[in-house]
Amino acid sequence: MILWIVTLSMLLFTLINLAFLRPLATPGKTPATAVCIPMRNESRHVDRLISNLQMAIPENTHVYIYEDRSEDDTYERLNRAIGDDVRFTVIQGVPLPNDWAGKVHACHQLASRTTEPYLLFLDADVTIDSSFIARMHATLRREQAVFLSGFPQFPTTTFLGKLLIPMQHVLIAQHLPLFWRKVKHPAFAAANGMNVLVERNSYEEVGGHATIRSSLIDDIDLCRTFKRHRKVTSLVQVAPFISCDMYETNEEVWSGFSKNVFKGMNESVGLALYFLTYYGIQLTAMFAWLVSPSWQTISAALFVLLARLAVDMRSHGSGTWLHPLSLIAYLTLLGNAVIRKWRRLPITWKGRHYS
DSSP: OHHHHHHHHHHHHHHHHHTTOOBOOOOOOOOOEEEEEEESSOGGGHHHHHHHHHHHOOTTEEEEEEEOOOSSSHHHHHHHHHTTOTTEEEEEOOOOOTTSOHHHHHHHHHHHTOOOSEEEEEOTTEEEOTTHHHHHHHHHHHHTOSEEEEOOBOOOOSHHHHHHTTHHHHHHHHHSOGGGTTOSSGGGOOOOTTEEEEEHHHHHHHTGGGGGTTOSSHHHHHHHHHHHTTOOEEEEBOTTSEEEOOOSSHHHHHHHHHTTTTGGGTTOHHHHHHHHHHHHHHHHHHHHHHHSOOHHHHHHHHHHHHHHHHHHHHHTOOOGGGHHHHHHHHHHHHHHHHHHHHTTOOEEETTEEEO
């Protein structure tokens, strides 16, 4: 009966919380915007990214790409793809200082070398709708915020990607009180670095990326910085107007989430134990259904699946019936990340090593 009550509570909170995840607004006027894209070893994304942006960027928008000393042919591909399109500027990267994380430094360089009153940070593996940028600006005005972000759709072909990548939407829906999304307290920070729109004056007032120079979770830490300075930030539903093909292989999925999953909890063992318990309960409900079927255990398992279905429907995702495997993968990932931190093992990402 306890399991039934707990899983029902999880379902009800998820449904209520999702009601406060507002969609992007109807597109309006787009002010001058610098689209800032850091790229390192992104050769496979270049052609798709440039062709997509050439069709999707509105007037008053310029694309700046920071080519961060790639070890592949990213730079050459960029020049070929862009050609003589004057709406694009490629900035060649400088050596990474010792006390900076790669992406944070790239974003800092992009912000420093642009002048537009708005900055839209995008990852190189996103695809945007032609109305996306205008919708983001309209939503920023509607939310009366100076920092706006959201979680895209996640098309993925890898098995591990299908299990872990959609869990980002689940974590937001089941743990971030979205009705408090604009509360000016760092504890309620949530963002996705694949798409972050900021007003430049506020960005410069809080110190920008220079204040989080060593961060491996730049999106959340930048959001926290805005909140510490009493700025209004907001998280909205950006799918289906932007999608992100995050990782090409199962190994990339594991490595990418390994560097973020525990960091996103501020490396709090208490929070990690809470998440391990929360999703351990969901997994227990699934196993209880199989081992000891009764109306309570079957209902409990259905509550877990219905909550996941609600998240998938809202995020334009899929994978509801893979949820038991997603729980196993997530619990393994988080447990491994905690052990990695305890053993002080380094993290490697895009050819760079971080302690």
